[in-house]
Amino acid sequence: MELIVAADSKWGIGKNGGLLAHLPSDMKYFREHTEGKAVVMGRKTLESLPGRKGLPNRVNYVLTSNPDFRAERCIAVHTEEELWDAISRYEPKNVFLIGGATLYNWFYSMCDRLYVTKMEGDLGADTFITNFDEDGSFEVVSESEPVTENGITYRFVVYQKKAK
Ligand SMILES: NC(=O)c1ccc[n+]([C@@H]2O[C@H](COP(=O)([O-])OP(=O)(O)OC[C@H]3O[C@@H](n4cnc5c(N)ncnc54)[C@H](OP(=O)(O)O)[C@@H]3O)[C@@H](O)[C@H]2O)c1
Numbered sequence: 001m002e003l004i005v006a007a008d009s010k011w012g013i014g015k016n017g018g019l020l021a022h023l024p025s026d027m028k029y030f031r032e033h034t035e036g037k038a039v040v041m042g043r044k045t046l047e048s049l050p051g052r053k054g055l056p057n058r059v060n061y062v063l064t065s066n067p068d069f070r071a072e073r074c075i076a077v078h079t080e081e082e083l084w085d086a087i088s089r090y091e092p093k094n095v096f097l098i099g100g101a102t103l104y105n106w107f108y109s110m111c112d113r114l115y116v117t118k119m120e121g122d123l124g125a126d127t128f129i130t131n132f133d134e135d136g137s138f139e140v141v142s143e144s145e146p147v148t149e150n151g152i153t154y155r156f157v158v159y160q161k162k163a164k
Contacts, residue, residue: 003097006117012125020123023149037094045100104129114159
């Protein structure tokens with residue numbers, strides 16, 4: 001499994017149930033990496049998507065404890081075991097963990113690659129993920145030139161799990 005996230009300098013990723021910033025080039029990057037693949041998200045992240053629908057051109061798995069959960073284009077999974085069963089049929093590089101904080105923090109250590117859009121500055125988040133630089137299990141394998149959009153400067157950074 002791989003992971004994709006946009007985080008600010010404090011590893012904040014969200015505020016009031018939504019994202020910290022609207023960054024068109026980052027949205028394109030996200031789409032290019034995830035289209036045609038399976039994506040895994042928590043129920044709250046699904047609720048934050050337009051129309052509360054799964055993303056088009058992707059197989060959307062939503063983790064929720066609610067047995068009655070239904071949403072368009074989504075496959076609900078109710079336990080971690082059910083989730084692993086569902087994604088085990090894919091090659092690891094074809095499954096992306098797309099949030100939110102609860103899922104990132106629980107499952108990032110099972111990911112091989114982390115695609116982190118690193119936004120400069122403290123953007124006032126109320127939801128945070130693990131600092132992957134301090135974690136020590138991953139190393140940076142690529143980092144783009146900075147991009148500035150809507151007053152926010154950011155880079156596309158890719159981390160790879162270190163060999164044991
Ligand atoms: N910056 C980014 O790249 C990015 C990406 C995605 C999301 N976000 C942001 O992250 C925030 C949402 O994150 P969050 O941590 O609050 O929510 P979340 O991870 O999206 O969803 C949490 C929900 O997932 C379900 N869940 C989690 N673990 C489970 C388990 N083991 N078994 C069954 N169900 C489980 C539960 O749903 P039930 O309550 O239904 O049981 C739980 O309430 C929002 O602000 C969003 O915009 C940011």
